[in-house]
Amino acid sequence: xxxxxxxxxxxxxxxxxxxxxxxxxxxxxxxxxxxxxxxxxxxxxxxxxxxxxxxxxxxxxxxxxxxxxxxxxxxxxxxxxxxxxxxxxxxxxxxxxxxxxxxxxxxxxxxxxxxxxxxxxxxxxxxxxxxxxxxxxxxxxxxxxxxxxxxxxxxxxxxxxxxxxxxxxxxxxxxxxxxxxxxxxxxxxxxxxxxxxxxxxxxxxxxxxxxxxxxxxxxxxxxxxxxxxxxxxxxxxxxxxxxxxxxxxxxxxxxxxxxxxxxxxxxxxxxxxxxxxxxxxxxxxxxxxxxxxxxxxxxxxxxxxxxxxxxxxxxxxxxxxxxxxxxxxxxxxxxxxxxxxxxxxxxxxxxxxxxxxxxxxxxxxxxxxxxxxxxxxxxxxxxxxxxxxxxxxxxxxxxxxxxxxxxxxxxxxxxxxxxxxxxxxxxxxxxxxxxxxxxxxxxxxxxxxxxxxxxxxxxxxxxxxxxxxxxxxxxxxxxxxxxxxxxxxxxxxxxxxxxxxxxxxxxxxxxxxxxxxxxxxxxxxxxxxxxxxxxxxxxxxxxxxxxxxxxxxxxxxxxxxxxxxxxxxxxxxxxxxxxxxxxxxxxxxxxxxxxxxxxxxxxxxxxxxxxxxxxxxxxxxxxxxxxxxxxxxxxxxxxxxxxxxxxxxxxxxxxxxx
Amino acid sequence: xxxxxxxxxxxxxxxxxxxxxxxxxxxxxxxxxxxxxxxxxxxxxxxxxxxxxxxxxxxxxxxxxxxxxxxxxxxxxxxxxxxxxxxxxxxxxxxxxxxxxxxxxxxxxxxxxxxxxxxxxxxxxxxxxxxxxxxxxxxxxxxxxxxxxxxxxxxxxxxxxxxxxxxxxxxxxxx
Numbered sequence: 001x002x003x004x005x006x007x008x009x010x011x012x013x014x015x016x017x018x019x020x021x022x023x024x025x026x027x028x029x030x031x032x033x034x035x036x037x038x039x040x041x042x043x044x045x046x047x048x049x050x051x052x053x054x055x056x057x058x059x060x061x062x063x064x065x066x067x068x069x070x071x072x073x074x075x076x077x078x079x080x081x082x083x084x085x086x087x088x089x090x091x092x093x094x095x096x097x098x099x100x101x102x103x104x105x106x107x108x109x110x111x112x113x114x115x116x117x118x119x120x121x122x123x124x125x126x127x128x129x130x131x132x133x134x135x136x137x138x139x140x141x142x143x144x145x146x147x148x149x150x151x152x153x154x155x156x157x158x159x160x161x162x163x164x165x166x167x168x169x170x171x172x173x174x175x176x177x178x179x180x181x182x183x184x185x186x187x188x189x190x191x192x193x194x195x196x197x198x199x200x201x202x203x204x205x206x207x208x209x210x211x212x213x214x215x216x217x218x219x220x221x222x223x224x225x226x227x228x229x230x231x232x233x234x235x236x237x238x239x240x241x242x243x244x245x246x247x248x249x250x251x252x253x254x255x256x257x258x259x260x261x262x263x264x265x266x267x268x269x270x271x272x273x274x275x276x277x278x279x280x281x282x283x284x285x286x287x288x289x290x291x292x293x294x295x296x297x298x299x300x301x302x303x304x305x306x307x308x309x310x311x312x313x314x315x316x317x318x319x320x321x322x323x324x325x326x327x328x329x330x331x332x333x334x335x336x337x338x339x340x341x342x343x344x345x346x347x348x349x350x351x352x353x354x355x356x357x358x359x360x361x362x363x364x365x366x367x368x369x370x371x372x373x374x375x376x377x378x379x380x381x382x383x384x385x386x387x388x389x390x391x392x393x394x395x396x397x398x399x400x401x402x403x404x405x406x407x408x409x410x411x412x413x414x415x416x417x418x419x420x421x422x423x424x425x426x427x428x429x430x431x432x433x434x435x436x437x438x439x440x441x442x443x444x445x446x447x448x449x450x451x452x453x454x455x456x457x458x459x460x461x462x463x464x465x466x467x468x469x470x471x472x473x474x475x476x477x478x479x480x481x482x483x484x485x486x487x488x489x490x491x492x493x494x495x496x497x498x499x500x501x502x503x504x505x506x507x508x509x510x511x512x513x514x515x516x517x518x519x520x521x522x523x524x525x526x527x528x529x530x531x532x533x534x535x536x537x538x539x540x541x542x543x544x545x546x547x548x549x550x551x552x553x554x555x556x557x558x559x560x561x562x563x564x565x566x567x568x569x570x571x572x573x574x575x576x577x578x579x580x581x582x583x584x585x586x587x588x589x590x591x592x593x594x595x596x597x598x599x600x601x602x603x604x605x606x607x608x609x610x611x612x613x614x615x616x617x618x619x620x621x622x623x624x625x626x627x628x629x630x631x632x633x634x635x636x637x638x639x640x641x642x643x644x645x646x647x648x649x650x651x652x653x654x655x656x657x658x
Numbered sequence: 659x660x661x662x663x664x665x666x667x668x669x670x671x672x673x674x675x676x677x678x679x680x681x682x683x684x685x686x687x688x689x690x691x692x693x694x695x696x697x698x699x700x701x702x703x704x705x706x707x708x709x710x711x712x713x714x715x716x717x718x719x720x721x722x723x724x725x726x727x728x729x730x731x732x733x734x735x736x737x738x739x740x741x742x743x744x745x746x747x748x749x750x751x752x753x754x755x756x757x758x759x760x761x762x763x764x765x766x767x768x769x770x771x772x773x774x775x776x777x778x779x780x781x782x783x784x785x786x787x788x789x790x791x792x793x794x795x796x797x798x799x800x801x802x803x804x805x806x807x808x809x810x811x812x813x814x815x816x817x818x819x820x821x822x823x824x825x826x827x828x829x830x831x832x833x
Contacts, residue, residue: 280667291674300681314682322675329668336664373674376681 003071003150006059010100010150013052013107014140017133020045020110024130028123028198039122042129043114049136050111057104060149064091070156073097073149079162081537089173095297095313096149098176102293103139105184109213110136113188119209119632121201128195135187138320146316162537162564171231179224179251183289185217186254189261190328193282197331202275202339207268210282212628214265218258219621225251226614237572237587239507239602241610244392246301249372250292253365257285260361263354271351271415273342277358280332287325288365294321301376346417353410360403367395397450404457404495407488408464426467434460447503454499462492479627487620494613500582500606511596521603522550523584525557530588530597538564540573543588543597547577559588583607692793692801692812699807700791704781707758707766714755714781720807724832726752726825727801728777729789731759732769734797740816741773747822748776752829756780759789759797800825804832 020042027039063071064087067080077094078087092098110132117125143149192210196202228251233241242248261281267274295301298314345351371387378385408430412423420427437459441447447455465488469477506521517526528544542560559575577584582605589598694700699716706713719725728744730737748754756777758766766780783789792801792809802811802825810832813821
């Protein structure tokens with residue numbers, strides 16, 4: 001019964017998305033005249049559609065929570081003996097369930113703009129909601145016709161197949177929902193861009209309306225990528241934090257596009273420039289989400305993020321991609337010329353710096369996209385290649401390094417026109433720090449070129465990012481400016497972590513007898529014992545290590561090799577010791593013939609800063625979002641009050657005439 | 659000219675759609691083929707994997723007679739599955755050399771005792787060095803080596819009953 005309610009909710013939501021699309025489109029055509037009834041239907045349809053999608057998703061959670069084994073998806077991905085949190089997480093740890101989550105977020109975002117967004121001209125809003133409904137419709141069709149999560153088995157099975165043990169981790173419980181909020185939140189930017197193109201209303205007002213939505217999606221995307229990277233780092237036991245895997249790239253590409261979009265939307269909002277460019281980024285950002293979805297689900301590229309793949313699903317998503325993105329880009333091609341160019345500005349100006357960084361971000365995006373698709377391209381000619389760090393790192397750096405330099409200076413420049421001489425003192429300071437860091441790092445040890453540049457730029461950028469608030473009364477600095485400062489500072493922190501990890505990491509693979517000690521970096525690690533332990537749905541061999549930093553008080557670490565029995569699979573559970581200046585990473589391997597145990601040890605100086613930096617970047621986004629929303633609320637209340645005052649005055653002046 | 663550049667994103671998308679659509683129709687080939695096919699065997703010398711068979715070296719192949727080179731391991735399930743086919747090939751007079759990958763002598767001996775021993779020589783490759791050098795990415799794989807010591811053909815995965823006559827033909831061609 002529960003599953004049927006879920007399916008019915010999906011069908012109803014699909015029907016409402018048709019209504020939303022038609023009402024929106026017709027009221028755009030009617031130009032407000034005579035279409036009042038239709039116009040009034042669009043927003044409620046969007047809200048109700050979002051609610052129904054949420055109902056469907058809640059039903060899916062329910063069947064997973066009670067482990068209803070007559071539902072095919074539950075039987076294939078869950079197990080009665082799993083802890084509750086992983087039963088729930090199992091709902092989105094598979095293709096169908098995660099697509100339902102995708103759609104729920106999509107229509108939830110649509111419902112939210114329908115409910116609260118009132119700044120834009122109503123005709124643009126109608127077009128936006130029509131576009132959002134149209135996108136949702138395609139994904140409902142995809143769910144219902146080729147990925148039905150509520151499909152029943154003809155006869156219920158006795159026990160489920162279980163969830164991939166790698167996914168039975170608290171990090172996974174939150175990683176996909178966060179990422180999806182980001183991915184799919186960008187659909188709002190897409191719909192706004194389409195709406196503005198349809199009505200040719202690409203104005204600063206439009207950018208101001210779109211910006212908080214992009215910010216919100218961007219914050220979630222940042223958090224999702226950061227969490228995913230940390231999950232891969234500690235759960236997969238390879239000691240790496242980014243692998244340039246196609247699916248990782250699929251999350252990075254929308255982030256790059258969204259970052260560029262945020263900055264170009266700022267230019268459009270403040271200076272009415274970069275109109276066509278902002279629109280295009282709005283379309284591109286969501287395109288990247290869809291391309292990512294296609295790459296992951298079609299199985300067209302080999303990746304560690306394996307979903308149960310199926311060429312039919314691949315073709316379906318490809319068709320959706322062709323319709324939505326093709327349609328939007330065709331509209332862009334036809335309309336962009338008629339969206340007037342906007343204001344001009346000098347090269348040395350805030351806009352100039354933002355444009356430069358936009359171009360660099362887009363170049364990095366192009367490089368990542370090319371690297372991700374290149375194996376696909378060569379495979380069409382029967383040549384097998386894999387593209388990895390030797391391509392992405394140096395080629396990306398070509399654009400990343402100049403971007404960081406401009407990022408240090410840009411926020412100090414004034415809008416429209418400025419001279420570098422005015423910020424000469426600040427630039428000299430930043431330059432001196434970069435130089436000092438370069439020299440210091442090269443004295444400290446043999447550091448390869450890229451990490452060396454990274455360390456130096458991180459130092460310079462960390463200081464430069466704080467300069468925009470220097471000499472200002474800190475209470476009067478707008479919240480959005482604090483957001484920018486925090487985000488830029490976060491980039492410096494993360495960059496420092498990345499550069500330090502690749503420059504100073506120490507790795508040690510050793511076969512260790514009981515009671516014996518090994519050293520890695522400043523740590524000395526002794527193997528105390530190895531013992532079997534049992535968990536709810538696994539058994540494990542757990543080692544106890546005593547790790548001492550520079551001969552200090554030893555701390556206990558317990559890396560384990562877990563054997564899950566449903567489905568049977570082995571995972572390595574790394575054990576980490578975090579200090580302010582880095583992380584010790586330990587993994588236990590196999591036992592050798594002579595009774596010694598393999599230990600894999602890393603000392604990674606300052607590696608936690610990578611994720612801390614990611615968190616600070618996201619925090620910057622949150623601050624900016626709070627700032628923007630507060631400004632908007634204040635503006636609304638001012639408008640409301642002046643409207644009341646006006647009507648009061650009208651009433652007063654009208655009275656004597658009675 | 660200026661209006662044309664607005665079409666570029668669409669052109670890029672159409673290119674992507676074309677490529678992705680084409681690749682979706684192609685069956686996905688998960689095998690990694692060796693780039694060494696057609697080239698001489700790389701130089702190697704391997705110690706014997708079991709006491710009752712000699713070890714294996716690259717120079718053993720340039721004898722004017724084509725041989726099969728079978729890469730196997732006692733821990734590999736498909737290797738056990740292909741044992742009857744190897745036996746059939748050996749019965750037809752094919753000379754089969756083996757390389758045992760990451761294995762222990764007693765395990766190899768037990769494996770051969772259980773599934774039969776069609777090999778005239780077995781080298782032990784504890785670090786997969788030779789396996790990687792000849793471009794094999796997994797076990798089992800079977801190579802046809804011609805009389806001049808060149809790799810003439812690579813068969814990936816276990817040998818099925820229907821592959822036996824094909825391998826005999828390849829051996830004939832490599833003569």
